[in-house]
Amino acid sequence: MEANEHKSLNFIEQIIEEHNRTGRFGGRVHTRFPPEPNGYLHIGHAKSICLNFGLAQKYNGKCNLRYDDTNPSTEEIEYVEAIRNDVRWLGFQWDGEFYASDYFDQLYEWAEQLIRQGKAYVDDQSAEEIAATRGTPTVPGKESPYRNRSVEENLDLFRRMKAGEFEEGSRVLRAKIDMASPNMHMRDPVLYRIKKEPHHRTGTKWCIYPMYDFAHGLCDSIEGITHSICTLEFEVHRPLYDWLIEQLGIYHPQQIEFARLNLSYTVMSKRKLLELVEGGYVKGWDDPRLPTLSGLRRRGYTPAAIRHFADKIGVAKRDNLIDVSLLEFCIREDLNKNAPRTMAVLHPIKVVITNYPEGQTEMVSALINPEKPELGTRLVPFGREVYIERDDFMENPPKGYFRLTPGGEVRLKYAYIIQCQEVIKDETGKVTQLNCIYFPESKSGADTSGKRVKGTIHWVAVQEAAYAEVRLYDRLFTIADLSDIPEGKDWKDFINPHSLEVINNAIIEKSLLQAKPGDTWQFERLGYFCTDPDTSHEKPVFNRTVTLKDTWAKMQ
């Protein structure tokens, strides 16, 4: 596919190829995916994962998985395992699996080195005082009264911080840069803080922990990362990233920033996702309505579709809002080719074929997947009574409707053409049964009836029907752009109250009772569905991944 097809380079590939030309990294490409283990991965992370691992593959390089675990108060082992599974599920294998905490000793040494160089100092101010003296983007900050302590005093204090002599919040280590810098991140940023909390990997060894800005670039340096790819909000951190590495005189990777993914009708921030989960708006991190990888997986999205999506959206620096219809296109494309077909009826009406012999059944032959005829056929039981979709019958059809109508004819897919002769209703006027006749010579594959019908509908034979729970999902929000909330409104005001519809007694073919969690299907004419982990032999449960395109529904 990518063999001799010349695809233009994205801006990161252009930078890499420029580096390769000039020999800055000796032709090496080594990236890393650096999640913080404090939440689940979402499709925005998938963009970053595909980018980082994809670059490594493309340039014959390497990509590490590195947990950015510098804050023990929010991070948990549960998340590192979930992240590992998600990355693997997406289809990537990292070269090295590392943790920022692996490097705490080295990081500490470098902090002492900075102190010895007179480039860092221990500040006794409180967090509030530091905030108050940092200034604003337009007003310079004020230097700390502790800024000019001697190297010896700083070293002593920092070592005692490490030894646990001081309370949390009483002291921090700060870089000594420039309190008047127009870049807020250069105004003596905090490098280390005291946290008397056990860490999921280092236990109680440490009671001081490095800040992101201090740790990240230095970890990149240790691992020999060439291109440290991160999102746009870190752009203003880059001068600090570079400053630390230069002061220390160590190997210098290149940080490159790209625009994070935004998807229409959903939220992507960890904070909001967490709020949806904890507020009970959804049923967990793997709720199929969420853009988390675990949610998408449960919804029936495949790794290949997500990778293809990541490829199609491209990489650039401008803010973007990708239309979900592109994601839906990617999963339909995959499932159309790969999902076996079956028939299910979500909202049934019973059809009785009055001229079909009572007690008779027969097996009709159906394609497993018309996109892959080599997969062959399956046998579907047919009989005198079948269920059809309520939508596939209309008593007073509009122009252009070509399904079943009183006196009208349709084909029951893979079986016979039927004609509706009688409509039976209950006392409320609801249609409860259709009496039809069939044309024996119209059987699929052996049709000598000469009849032509416009419509073909799906069905399930009554005597072979089983029941299932089917969960229909819709977009989680009612507005496309969640970054643009009207004045006085909260983003949660736009949660779609109809994002989940549960059908308790959908009709399926009995053969589907064998379905295993994760199996994907196309329910003919309805959409793609995936067996949910909640499924059981007694009560199969299916999630609708996405509907089929429906040009008729669009016309209505």
Add this chain to the structure above:
RNA sequence: UGACCGAUGGUGUAACUGGCAACACGUUUGAUUUUGGUUCAAAAGAGUCCUGGUUCGAGUCCAGGUCGGUCAGCCA
């Protein structure tokens, strides 16, 4: 009256680095079809944020503006 970044059809990304603005999604139309699916064919839709400059020629270079985003955690 800060610093940094960005601006190309409805959406996203391109434009071989100064040479007829292309591709994908979406939309519309037609053909095929035993899924109103798929497939195939076609169309509409931007003259590249604005103003000026350089040039035979500017989306691309220069100057000035406008609009949008990010940054004031001992979060990442």
